[in-house]
Amino acid sequence: MKKTLRYAIKHSSPIFISFIPVALAYGVLMQNAGYNFIWTGACSLFVLAGSLQYLMMTFFAGGVSLITVAVMALLLNSRHIFYGLSFIEKFRSFGPWKYFLIYSLTDENYSLHCSHDFPEGINEKWAYILTAALTVAYWVILSILGALIGTVIPFDTTGIDFALTALFIVILIEQIKTADNRLPAWIGGISSIVCILIFGAANFILPALVITVALLSILRSRIEPKTEREGMK
Amino acid sequence: MTLSIMQSILIIAICAGCTFLERAFPFLVFRGNELPDVIKYLGKALPMAIMATLVVYCLKDTTFTAPSAFAPQLMAAAITALLHIWRRNTMLSIFGGTIVYMLLVQAVF
Structure with a gap:
């Protein structure tokens, strides 16, 4: 268990780094909006979605109907509906912990779950759970700290959030290196860039993922290794 | 705070609920015992x-x-x-x- 915890701490460390500026600033902004650290902690724990929590501050300013709140929340995080597809059977095998892993299926945890590489002696189920629990703890604790003590950090952290971008790049390269077929990376990347050009940077991700799923389905016979396809029948 | 405590809690509850529903979506849709073949494939390729x-x-x-x-x-x-x-x-x-x-x-x- 100790070994599994150590693994989870190391595996989730880039997320901790990337959360520092975003979570601290969130706490500060909430404080300025008249919502103290209890509210900040509650939002971070229950909503657990950075961009939505920032958007919620405009809801707290008033004048937005609850229907609009629901629609905006659903639209902003729509990419999340695709994340579970890769973990349906895995999470099911984890018993009641499945609900915790679904609740915590953020961009960050999705990418960490996609890039597990277990050394000898690691309990797989607890590696998933502890990794997710740590990222939730980082997010909640750092945002509460931001509300309580402000963004006081002894050095200039501008740009430290690049750690998340770097993590995604590293995971993508690992997947490309170990995959039999690199077509999915091209499909995801190119449809994203094309959708940015068509729909703009703010609205590209849902159409990009819909197109990606469509292309992956159409090109299945070219992407899936033959043996696997026969084995699944 | 412009809004009342109750209104603020409602906003948090709606945002938390919507986010959880989206994350749970594939698990709710494919509740049956055996996953469709194409979903298994997408789960690996996505x-x-x-x-x-x-x-x-x-x-x-x-x-x-x-x-x-x-x-x-x-x-x-x-x-x-x-x-x-x-x-x-x-x-x-x-x-x-x-x-x-x-x-x-x-x-x-």
């Missing part, structure tokens, strides 16, 4: 495609209007990738790339 999408998502605000609007992130992204192809050490690539990016935005551009 991560690589989604990681590429997330890389683009992180770099989506890049514009080519001024060097400072594209050079730091593209250079740091390239260095992260090269570091990783060269040494294949996750921590080195991530923290190396991040430090380069911080230096570029703080001291160079």
Whole structure:
């Protein structure tokens, strides 16, 4: 268990780094909006979605109907509906912990779950759970700290959030290196860039993922290794 | 606070509920015992495609209007990738790339 915890701490460390500026600033902004650290902690724990929590501050300013709140929340995080597809059977095998892993299926945890590489002696189920629990703890604790003590950090952290971008790049390269077929990376990347050009940077991700799923389905016979396809029948 | 405590709690509850529902969506749709073949396939093929999408998502605000609007992130992204192809050490690539990016935005551009 100790070994599994150590693994989870190391595996989730880039997320901790990337959360520092975003979570601290969130706490500060909430404080300025008249919502103290209890509210900040509650939002971070229950909503657990950075961009939505920032958007919620405009809801707290008033004048937005609850229907609009629901629609905006659903639209902003729509990419999340695709994340579970890769973990349906895995999470099911984890018993009641499945609900915790679904609740915590953020961009960050999705990418960490996609890039597990277990050394000898690691309990797989607890590696998933502890990794997710740590990222939730980082997010909640750092945002509460931001509300309580402000963004006081002894050095200039501008740009430290690049750690998340770097993590995604590293995971993508690992997947490309170990995959039999690199077509999915091209499909995801190119449809994203094309959708940015068509729909703009703010609205590209849902159409990009819909197109990606469509292309992956159409090109299945070219992407899936033959043996696997026969084995699944 | 402009809103009442009750109104604020309602907003949090709605946002939390909507987010959870979206994350639970595939689990609710495919509740049966055996997953359809195509979903098993998509579950395996999607991560690589989604990681590429997330890389683009992180770099989506890049514009080519001024060097400072594209050079730091593209250079740091390239260095992260090269570091990783060269040494294949996750921590080195991530923290190396991040430090380069911080230096570029703080001291160079």
